[in-house]
Amino acid sequence: xxxxRIRIFLSxxxxxxMASILLASISIIQFKNEAKEYHQxxxxxxxxxxxxxxxxxxxxxxxxxxxxxxxxxxxxxxxELAQIHSIEINIYSxxxxxxxxxxxxxxxxxxxxxxxKYILKLVRSSIEKRYVDIKTINGVKNRSSYSQIKxxxxxxxxxxxxxxxxxxxxxxxxLNSFLIRLGQVYSFMLIVAFAIAYFLSTYITKSLxxxxxxxxxxxxxxxxxxxxxxxxxxxxxxxxxxxxxxVDKLEKSAIKLAQSEREEAWREMAKQVAHxxxxxxxxxxxxxxxxxxxxxxxxxxxxxxxKDYSETLIQQIDTMSAVASAFSNFASxxxxxxxxxxxxxxxxxxxxxxxxxxxxxKSDSPEIISKIDRTQLIRIITNLVKNxxxxxxxxxxxxxxxxxxxxxxxxxxxxxxxNGIGIQTKDISRIFEPKFTTKSSGMxxxxxxxxxxxxxxxxxxxxxxxFGKGTTFTVSLPIINT
Numbered sequence: 001x002x003x004x005r006i007r008i009f010l011s012x013x014x015x016x017x018m019a020s021i022l023l024a025s026i027s028i029i030q031f032k033n034e035a036k037e038y039h040q041x042x043x044x045x046x047x048x049x050x051x052x053x054x055x056x057x058x059x060x061x062x063x064x065x066x067x068x069x070x071x072x073x074x075x076x077x078x079x080e081l082a083q084i085h086s087i088e089i090n091i092y093s094x095x096x097x098x099x100x101x102x103x104x105x106x107x108x109x110x111x112x113x114x115x116x117k118y119i120l121k122l123v124r125s126s127i128e129k130r131y132v133d134i135k136t137i138n139g140v141k142n143r144s145s146y147s148q149i150k151x152x153x154x155x156x157x158x159x160x161x162x163x164x165x166x167x168x169x170x171x172x173x174x175l176n177s178f179l180i181r182l183g184q185v186y187s188f189m190l191i192v193a194f195a196i197a198y199f200l201s202t203y204i205t206k207s208l209x210x211x212x213x214x215x216x217x218x219x220x221x222x223x224x225x226x227x228x229x230x231x232x233x234x235x236x237x238x239x240x241x242x243x244x245x246x247v248d249k250l251e252k253s254a255i256k257l258a259q260s261e262r263e264e265a266w267r268e269m270a271k272q273v274a275h276x277x278x279x280x281x282x283x284x285x286x287x288x289x290x291x292x293x294x295x296x297x298x299x300x301x302x303x304x305x306x307k308d309y310s311e312t313l314i315q316q317i318d319t320m321s322a323v324a325s326a327f328s329n330f331a332s333x334x335x336x337x338x339x340x341x342x343x344x345x346x347x348x349x350x351x352x353x354x355x356x357x358x359x360x361x362k363s364d365s366p367e368i369i370s371k372i373d374r375t376q377l378i379r380i381i382t383n384l385v386k387n388x389x390x391x392x393x394x395x396x397x398x399x400x401x402x403x404x405x406x407x408x409x410x411x412x413x414x415x416x417x418x419n420g421i422g423i424q425t426k427d428i429s430r431i432f433e434p435k436f437t438t439k440s441s442g443m444x445x446x447x448x449x450x451x452x453x454x455x456x457x458x459x460x461x462x463x464x465x466x467f468g469k470g471t472t473f474t475v476s477l478p479i480i481n482t
Contacts, residue, residue: 016193020186027178039143043132043164046085047145050162053081058151065151070158071099078102090161091149096120099158115159119146123159140165288313338480343368343377343412347405350381356389358399364406371480372457380450384416384473387447391420391471411459411476419470428465450475 057077063069070091074081082089082102089102096115122131123146130147143164149157291309296302344363351361381403388401396419404415423431432451454461457477465471 011197013190013193016186016190020182024179024182027182031178039141039164040132043143043145043162046087046164047130047147047160047162050081050085050087050089051147051149051160053084054149054160055152058149058157065155065157067093067099067157070149074100088163090163092159092161094120094156094158096159115146115161120159122146123148337373337375338371339374340369340371340481341374343370343372343414344405346374346377347381347403347414350378351385351403353382354385354389356399356401359385359389359401359403362402362404368405368407368412368479369481370412370477372477376453380453380475381414381416383447383450384475388416388418388420388471388473391418391422393421396420407479408476410479412479414475414477415472417470417472422467422469422471423463423465424467431463432461 054074057073058065061073063073070093074091078089078091078100079102090098091100092098092115096117096119098114119131119133123129128147130145133144133146135142135144145160145162145164147160149160151157291305295305299305344365344367348361348363351359385401385403392399392401398419400417400419402415402417404413404417406413432447451461454475454477457480459475459477461473461475463471463473
C-alpha cells in the first residue's frame with residue numbers, strides 16, 4: 001500500500017509540474033505574441049501620424065511638389081517631426097537614394113546606402129504600397145517600414161523610411177513578474193497537492209487494504225467471508241465483486257473437495273475394516289483345519305481340546321464383532337437429542353464408571369447449563385478418559401489424570417490431562433485420522449468419532465503433548481440456551 005501512496009504522490013507532483021511548465025510556456029508565447037503585435041501596431045500608428053504630418057507639410061509648402069524638392073521641403077521640418085514622434089525619419093527618392101534624414105550626424109553623399117531593389121519592388125507591388133523589413137542585429141529585432149509619399153493628387157513623390165528598434169524591456173519585466181507569481185502559486189498548490197494526495201491515497205488504499213486483508217485470510221479449509229464495502233471507485237467495486245464471486249466458487253470447490261476427501265476416507269476405511277476382519281479369519285481357518293486333521297473321538301482329552309478350540313473361535317469372533325461395532329458407531333452417528341442439562345453433573349456422572357483412584361475431577365462452577373445431547377457428551381468424556389488411561393504405562397509409579405470443566409465467555413471448556421507417554425512429533429498431525437492409532441489393539445476410530453460430534457456442535461478439540469511427559473486434550477463447546 002505504501003508504494004501506491006508514493007505513486008499517487010508522484011503522479012500529483014508530476015501533474016502539477018507539467019501543468020506549471022505548460023502554463024509557463026503558453027504564457028511566454030502569449031507575451032511574445034503580444035509584444036510582437038504591440039510593436040507592429042505602434043509602428044503603424046507612428047507611420048500614420050507621420051504621414052498625416054508630411055501631408056500637411058506638403059500642402060503648405062511653397063516649393064513645387066517634386067521628388068527633387070523633397071530635401072528642400074523637409075530640410076528643417078524632418079527634425080521637428082522626428083522629435084515630435086520620437087522616431088528616426090528617412091526620405092528616399094523613388095529609385096532608393098537617400099534625400100533627407102533626421103539623423104544629425106548623417107551626411108547625404110554619393111556613398112549613402114540606397115534602398116535595396118527588392119524592397120523597392122515589394123513596395124511598388126504591394127496593395128498598400130508599403131513593406132516592413134524585419135532583421136535581427138546582435139539579438140535585437142529591428143523593424144524598418146517603407147511606404148510611398150504622395151501628393152494631394154496621389155502622385156508618388158518619394159519613399160518614407162521609419163527605422164524602429166523593438167524594446168521588449170517592459171514585456172520582459174512583466175513576464176518575469178508573472179513567472180515569479182506563477183512560481184509562488186504553484187509552490188502553494190504543490191503543498192496543497194501533498195495534503196490532497198495524502199488523504200486521497202489513504203481513501204483509495206483503505207478499500208484496497210480491506211481487499212488485501214481478506215485475500216490473505218482466504219483459505220480453502222475455512223468459511224470465507226465476503227467483502228461488504230461500497231467503494232467510490234468503479235474499478236475497486238469490480239474488484240470486490242470479483243472477490244465475492246471467487247468466494248462463492250471457492251465454497252463450492254471446498255464442498256466438492258470435502259466430499260472427495262470423505263469418499264477417499266470411506267475407501268480407506270473399507271480397506272482397514274477388510275484388513276481387520278481378515279486378521280482373525282486366518283487363525284480361525286487354521287484352527288478348523290488343524291481340528292479336522294487331529295480330531296479323534298476316542299482321545300481321552302477330547303473334551304479339553306474341544307474347549308480350547310471353542311475358546312479360540314469365540315475369541316476371534318469377538319474380535320470381528322468389536323471391529324464391526326467400532327465401524328458401525330463411526331459410520332452411523334445417531335441424531336442429536338439435545339436437552340437442557342448441567343454439563344458439570346453429566347461429566348461428573350460419566351466419571352463414575354472409572355474406578356482408578358488417580359482420576360480427579362475439577363470444576364470452577366457447580367452449574368454450567370447448556371443444551372446438548374447427554375449420550376454424545378458422555379461418549380466424548382469416556383473416550384478421552386479411556387485414551388488417557390491407556391496412554392499411561394501399567395508399570396509407571398505415579399499416575400495422574402485430571403478432568404476439568406469450566407466456563408469461558410460463551411463456551412464450556414472440558415480438559416483431560418494425563419502424565420502418560422505423550423504423543424511423538426511424527427504422529428501429531430495424524431492423531432484425528434479415522435484409522436490411525438498408536439495402540440496395539442483397536443481401529444483408532446474413537447478420536448475421529450468425538451471430533452465429528454464436537455464439530456457438529458460448532459465446537460473444537462485441540463491438544464498439547466510432550467513426548468514422555470503427557471498429553472492434555474481440550475474440548476470447547478458453545479453454550480446453547482435457546
